[in-house]
Amino acid sequence: MTAFDPRTTPARPELAARHLQGVVAAVRFVDGRTHDVVEPQAPLRRAPSPDAGLLTEAVMGERVVVYETTDEGWAWGQLQADDYVGWLPAAALGPAGAAPTDKVAALRTLVFPGPDIKLTPLAGLPLGARLPIVRQEKTFAVTAAGGFIPAQHLARLDTYEPDFVAVAERFLGAPYLWGGKTSFGIDCSGLVQVALTACGIVCPRDSDMQQSALGTAVAANENFSNLRRGDLVFWPDHVAIMCDAARIIHANAHRMAVTVEPLPEAIARIRATGCEVAAVKRL
Numbered sequence: 001m002t003a004f005d006p007r008t009t010p011a012r013p014e015l016a017a018r019h020l021q022g023v024v025a026a027v028r029f030v031d032g033r034t035h036d037v038v039e040p041q042a043p044l045r046r047a048p049s050p051d052a053g054l055l056t057e058a059v060m061g062e063r064v065v066v067y068e069t070t071d072e073g074w075a076w077g078q079l080q081a082d083d084y085v086g087w088l089p090a091a092a093l094g095p096a097g098a099a100p101t102d103k104v105a106a107l108r109t110l111v112f113p114g115p116d117i118k119l120t121p122l123a124g125l126p127l128g129a130r131l132p133i134v135r136q137e138k139t140f141a142v143t144a145a146g147g148f149i150p151a152q153h154l155a156r157l158d159t160y161e162p163d164f165v166a167v168a169e170r171f172l173g174a175p176y177l178w179g180g181k182t183s184f185g186i187d188c189s190g191l192v193q194v195a196l197t198a199c200g201i202v203c204p205r206d207s208d209m210q211q212s213a214l215g216t217a218v219a220a221n222e223n224f225s226n227l228r229r230g231d232l233v234f235w236p237d238h239v240a241i242m243c244d245a246a247r248i249i250h251a252n253a254h255r256m257a258v259t260v261e262p263l264p265e266a267i268a269r270i271r272a273t274g275c276e277v278a279a280v281k282r283l
Contacts, residue, residue, distance in 0.1 A: 007055075007206065008083040010067055017067055017078075032065035032077065035093040040125050041182055042092035044084060048074035054179030055086045056190070056205050061100045061130025064093060082193070082205045098144045100130035102154045105161075107170050107183050109153035115140045122147060126182035128194060130157065160200035165230050167195040168241050168249050168258075176256045188239050188251045191258060192232065195241070201283070207239040215281035224263055227280060233263065234279045235270055
């Protein structure tokens with residue numbers, strides 16, 4: 001059988017998606033069922049346990065094809081947005097409902113039970129969460145579930161940000177979280193994916209996938225002075241975004257936050273760990 005990337009292939013030795021029958025080896029092949037993420041954000045984990053490693057996150061309104069649900073409350077499936085496969089809490093998912101019409105365009109927003117900012121919020125939603133909006137009342141957009149969201153925090157699904165670097169810069173100071181994709185915690189490739197997605201650019205999840213799939217290679221000169229805003233700088237297992245010709249923004253474990261720093265300083269620090277710049281890609 002052909003080898004496939006397990007991160008994006010819904011196949012385990014005991015169970016696989018039916019469309020992979022004859023392509024991968026598995027004991028059983030099943031049809032998937034489409035679900036919506038109904039919580040503000042949902043962890044996708046390596047194994048069906050709250051202690052298992054976080055692979056990535058899905059946000060409200062994302063669709064997931066579920067192939068197995070356990071009695072312990074875990075769903076094994078594949079995110080439709082970027083094909084990532086893993087285990088999600090089944091309670092964070094619901095039947096596929098009304099198609100979303102709008103998305104959260106603010107870094108985060110609040111859902112109120114009525115058209116009044118003095119009411120206690122029901123939930124907080126991250127950038128990129130998708131919702132079906134049924135009407136507007138005062139300055140609020142009303143969701144199909146009856147939640148009230150400040151209308152200025154939303155945008156139609158078919159509208160996009162013009163500058164992905166500016167989107168990334170809005171996360172400045174957000175804590176570093178391996179596998180995270182929101183302002184409550186985000187990693188280096190998550191920052192790139194969220195920023196590019198906000199601009200309508202399809203982007204895979206992990207940095208090695210991004211290095212392979214995005215842009216065209218740039219031959220950096222000896223001191224990297226020929227780079228420009230928006231270039232992506234890759235190291236093994238790490239990626240950063242050029243803010244301008246000299247500085248990068250990246251989510252990094254060195255400072256456990258999204259930070260801006262001079263590129264030469266980052267190169268020297270990462271070189272001290274034994275890693276050199278692997279590639280520069282220009283979109």
